[in-house]
Amino acid sequence: MARIVGRPIGFSLAGMLRGRYPGKKMMLTGIFIILFIIMISILAPYISPYPPAQRSVPISQLGTPQPPSWKHPMGTNNLGYDMFSRILYGGRVILYVVALAAAISLGIGVPLGLVSGFYAGKLDRILSVTMDSIYAFPGIILAIAIASVLGPSPKNAAISLSVVYIPTYYRMVRGKTLEIKEMLFIEAAKSLGLPDRITLLRHVLPNVAPIILVVFGLGSTDAILTEAGLSFFGLTVTYPKPDWGLDLYMGKDYFLSGAWWLVFFPGLMITLLALGFALLGEGLAEKLEIRTER
Amino acid sequence: MPRISLGPLARYIIIRALMIIPTILILYTLVFIILRIIPGNPVEAALGTRYIPPEIKQRMIEQLGLNKPLYVQYFQYLLGVLHGNFGTSLVIVGRPISADLKNRFPATLELAVWGFTLSVIIGLTTGTFAALKRGSKTDSALRILSIIAYTLFIPWFGMMLQLIFGVYLHWLPTSGRLSARVSLHPITGIYTLDALLTGNWPAFIDAVKHLILPSLTLGIVLSGAYTRLVRTNMSEVLASDFIRAYKARGIRDRKVLLHALRNAFIPVVTMMGLQFAILLGGAVLTETTFSWPGIGSYLVEKVSLRDYTAIQGTIILFAFFVGLISLIVDIIYALIDPRIRY
Numbered sequence: 001m002a003r004i005v006g007r008p009i010g011f012s013l014a015g016m017l018r019g020r021y022p023g024k025k026m027m028l029t030g031i032f033i034i035l036f037i038i039m040i041s042i043l044a045p046y047i048s049p050y051p052p053a054q055r056s057v058p059i060s061q062l063g064t065p066q067p068p069s070w071k072h073p074m075g076t077n078n079l080g081y082d083m084f085s086r087i088l089y090g091g092r093v094i095l096y097v098v099a100l101a102a103a104i105s106l107g108i109g110v111p112l113g114l115v116s117g118f119y120a121g122k123l124d125r126i127l128s129v130t131m132d133s134i135y136a137f138p139g140i141i142l143a144i145a146i147a148s149v150l151g152p153s154p155k156n157a158a159i160s161l162s163v164v165y166i167p168t169y170y171r172m173v174r175g176k177t178l179e180i181k182e183m184l185f186i187e188a189a190k191s192l193g194l195p196d197r198i199t200l201l202r203h204v205l206p207n208v209a210p211i212i213l214v215v216f217g218l219g220s221t222d223a224i225l226t227e228a229g230l231s232f233f234g235l236t237v238t239y240p241k242p243d244w245g246l247d248l249y250m251g252k253d254y255f256l257s258g259a260w261w262l263v264f265f266p267g268l269m270i271t272l273l274a275l276g277f278a279l280l281g282e283g284l285a286e287k288l289e290i291r292t293e294r
Numbered sequence: 295m296p297r298i299s300l301g302p303l304a305r306y307i308i309i310r311a312l313m314i315i316p317t318i319l320i321l322y323t324l325v326f327i328i329l330r331i332i333p334g335n336p337v338e339a340a341l342g343t344r345y346i347p348p349e350i351k352q353r354m355i356e357q358l359g360l361n362k363p364l365y366v367q368y369f370q371y372l373l374g375v376l377h378g379n380f381g382t383s384l385v386i387v388g389r390p391i392s393a394d395l396k397n398r399f400p401a402t403l404e405l406a407v408w409g410f411t412l413s414v415i416i417g418l419t420t421g422t423f424a425a426l427k428r429g430s431k432t433d434s435a436l437r438i439l440s441i442i443a444y445t446l447f448i449p450w451f452g453m454m455l456q457l458i459f460g461v462y463l464h465w466l467p468t469s470g471r472l473s474a475r476v477s478l479h480p481i482t483g484i485y486t487l488d489a490l491l492t493g494n495w496p497a498f499i500d501a502v503k504h505l506i507l508p509s510l511t512l513g514i515v516l517s518g519a520y521t522r523l524v525r526t527n528m529s530e531v532l533a534s535d536f537i538r539a540y541k542a543r544g545i546r547d548r549k550v551l552l553h554a555l556r557n558a559f560i561p562v563v564t565m566m567g568l569q570f571a572i573l574l575g576g577a578v579l580t581e582t583t584f585s586w587p588g589i590g591s592y593l594v595e596k597v598s599l600r601d602y603t604a605i606q607g608t609i610i611l612f613a614f615f616v617g618l619i620s621l622i623v624d625i626i627y628a629l630i631d632p633r634i635r636y
Contacts, residue, residue, distance in 0.1 A: 129320065133316070134321070134324070137571060138574045138616065141590075142609070144578070146328055149328055248447075255461075270447040278444070278445045
């Protein structure tokens with residue numbers, strides 16, 4: 001009977017480390033990259049050689065970016081700021097914004113998707129059309145518009161990202177809920193007279209959980225690139241706050257005359273962070289055999 | 295009453311075209327609401343700390359219809375948009391937004407079409423290659439590369455290409471659409487097309503040179519999704535019975551591959567609409583990186599000026615563009631796959 005009724009697909013962190021399965025290497029590499037970046041961001045005040053927004057070179061060198069050297073492994077910019085220190089600090093804003101945005105999108109997108117898929121009906125149709133419309137629109141353009149109205153701040157950037165990513169969570173959760181709703185164990189729960197709230201939380205949600213994780217991995221990849229875009233356009237923080245996206249923008253005027261280090265390192269960090277989440281999401285998708293749209 | 299009977303394909307196209315309307319209305323409403331969140335009103339916000347005599351400010355507010363009830367504003371602007379009137383700029387007072395958009399749009403269209411074409415070509419080739427070498431080292435390398443491709447931060451990748459091909463090798467220009475020494479008589483505003491129409495070869499070559507780096511940036515970043523889809527589909531098709539039958543009949547490998555490719559291509563088409571939307575988002579970043587004068591860089595310029603009517607107009611134009619592209623993609627899909635009908 002157990003096979004027909006369908007067993008919730010559970011998994012544990014310990015189980016993920018043990019054994020061989022497809023996607024393991026990718027997933028662990030992804031987790032390693034993410035943890036590494038989180039660690040340097042936390043430890044930045046203790047390990048960075050200079051304050052991130054203070055002159056660290058003699059006055060005579062002001063105005064000309066200095067190439068990487070033993071004293072400044074990633075060089076300095078025109079204001080004499082040490083780029084290595086700025087790189088160490090520069091992940092803080094993007095991590096905060098993306099984490100906040102993921103929490104908001106999860107908190108709104110998942111319950112809406114569950115309820116919408118479970119009850120179907122008129123509300124479901126209205127929500128679906130609305131979410132699909134937002135989903136089909138280029139995320140960064142919408143985020144730019146919202147952020148430009150709210151004004152530049154990390155919190156506003158997170159709100160802008162949430163509006164863009166709620167539909168991603170909503171769509172995946174709704175789709176999976178529609179599928180699970182038809183399964184026998186849900187029908188059993190219903191016929192036993194279990195209240196809908198309990199059925200949703202205890203029986204539907206655990207089965208939807210794996211897909212939420214995959215969406216979290218791949219959605220965060222997008223969110224990181226979008227947030228970096230907002231930073232790049234000056235819509236998250238204002239200079240001289242260290243931030244990879246903004247530093248990349250500030251280096252734009254200097255790199256064509258040879259100061260490659262001003263753009264190479266900040267951009268590399270953004271791509272690396274995005275890659276970490278992509279590998280995590282891809283690995284998870286492969287392990288859980290979930291097909292993605294990517 | 296005579297009933298007009300339509301073929302199933304025509305019916306499909308009409309229904310699909312009508313489906314764009316709610317999508318655009320929803321985005322329009324969303325943008326409308328977002329822009330009303332601004333504390334005070336857009337005029338005050340755009341002016342910031344600049345001093346403008348109150349009577350002129352009042353005139354601007356009246357001109358924009360901001361003194362009318364919200365629902366009147368909502369429908370008045372919508373009606374204007376449908377007539378191609380996107381309102382006037384808040385910063386360069388009185389300048390119609392539609393004129394700017396008309397000027398800038400061809401550049402974005404040209405970049406998007408080239409970038410899109412490149413992404414499909416790169417995706418098809420690498421995907422087919424991976425499917426043929428399935429399970430090999432090349433296959434897993436291509437898999438990782440396709441993941442890296444979509445995690446590349448566009449401005450960074452673009453700048454790296456500028457650095458290599460522009461600064462170090464001096465092969466390609468790093469910004470703009472045309473060199474100053476080249477003259478071109480604009481017809482459509484799509485430079486490569488205009489150059490061909492007027493038979494202006496030097497301009498054509500120059501325009502292509504300017505297009506290579508920005509469209510390659512977009513093409514590579516967007517190719518990853520195609521690589522993977524084509525690989526999966528190709529592997530399935532190559533293992534299917536009809537391909538085995540072809541091979542058994544002794545048909546040459548190249549011809550078999552073409553048949554397989556055609557079948558593997560159908561699912562790729564369904565993805566193109568969404569991919570094109572992602573590409574337009576990427577175009578905003580690409581245009582800014584390569585000083586490409588399209589509507590993407592226009593949006594960014596207007597954001598820093600807080601010209602909210604211009605921002606509103608640009609977003610709505612993007613919405614129309616996305617809607618139209620997804621319609622075209624769906625029609626193409628229906629044409630090549632006869633199973634798709636309402």
